[in-house]
Amino acid sequence: MSSSQQPHLVVFTGAGISAESGIQTFRAEDGLWADYRIEDVATPDAWEHDPETVLHFYDQRRNQIRYAKPNAAHNALANLEKNGFQVSIITQNIDDLHERAGSTDVLHLHGEILKARSSVDSRMLYPLPKGGIRMGDLCDKGSQLRPDVVWFGEAVPRYSEACEIASTADLLLVVGTSLAVMPAAMLVDLVPQHVERIVIDPAAESLGRSDIIRLAMPAGEGVPMLTQHWLRKGHLWVPETLYPHERLN
Structure with a gap:
C-alpha cells in the first residue's frame, strides 16, 4: 500500500523527546x-x-x-515512514534530530536553531x-x-500550517510535551472530533483529560513500543486502555 493510501499519523513533539538525547x-x-x-x-x-x-x-x-544524536523515539518515527506509513511531524523543538533520524515531513513551529x-x-x-x-x-x-x-511574545508564523496538518490526521500522537505552551497545545483539539489522541510523556497522567489516551512513560520507551506494534500489524492501531503495553506482547 502506498503512503498516500495509508492513514495519516500526525505526531506532535515537545522538549521531552529530545531530552533523552541530552538536550x-x-x-x-x-x-x-x-x-x-x-x-x-x-x-x-x-x-x-x-x-x-x-x-x-x-x-x-x-x-x-x-x-546530540537522535534517540530511540526519533528513530522509531523515522522507521515508520521508511516502511510506508504516512507520518507528519509537528515539533515545538528547534533541533534537527527528527531530520537526522530520517523523517522528511517535519514542521518546526518555533523555528530551527541551525x-x-x-x-x-x-x-x-x-x-x-x-x-x-x-x-x-x-x-x-x-x-x-x-x-x-520564535521568542516569547512573538507570533508563531507557521501555526496556521500546523493547524491544516492537524485537520488531516487519522491519529494524533503527542510525545514529550506537557501541553502547556500556547498556542501549540491547542493543536490537540484541532484534529477531527472522531480522531483518537495518544499522549506519551512521564507526566501524562497529570493531564486529567479522559478524552486522551495517556501513556505515562519516557518517549524512548513508549514510541518504539507503539511503532513496533503498528509495523507488525501493518496499520495504525489505537489502544483501548490506559495501559496498552499489556496488549502489545
Whole structure:
C-alpha cells in the first residue's frame, strides 16, 4: 500500500523527546532557564537591548544540539515512514534530530536553531552548518542576522500550517510535551472530533483529560513500543486502555 493510501499519523513533539538525547529542556529544574532569565535571552526586548547575550545563549544551545544524536523515539518515527506509513511531524523543538533520524515531513513551529534569519524579513533564512551568529553578520538586505527562533511574545508564523496538518490526521500522537505552551497545545483539539489522541510523556497522567489516551512513560520507551506494534500489524492501531503495553506482547 502506498503512503498516500495509508492513514495519516500526525505526531506532535515537545522538549521531552529530545531530552533523552541530552538536550536540556526549558522547564525542568536543571533546564536552560536555571542559568538565564527568559526576559534576558528569549524575547524581542532582550534582542533589542542586549543582542550579544542573546547570540551567546543560542550559540551554546547550537553547540549542544550539534553533538546530540537522535534517540530511540526519533528513530522509531523515522522507521515508520521508511516502511510506508504516512507520518507528519509537528515539533515545538528547534533541533534537527527528527531530520537526522530520517523523517522528511517535519514542521518546526518555533523555528530551527541551525538557521539564521534576517531581522527585517523572516523569509530570509541562512543555514548554519558550523559556527554561530556574530554581531555584524548581515542578511542580504543589510540587517543583522538573528536566530531563527520564535521568542516569547512573538507570533508563531507557521501555526496556521500546523493547524491544516492537524485537520488531516487519522491519529494524533503527542510525545514529550506537557501541553502547556500556547498556542501549540491547542493543536490537540484541532484534529477531527472522531480522531483518537495518544499522549506519551512521564507526566501524562497529570493531564486529567479522559478524552486522551495517556501513556505515562519516557518517549524512548513508549514510541518504539507503539511503532513496533503498528509495523507488525501493518496499520495504525489505537489502544483501548490506559495501559496498552499489556496488549502489545
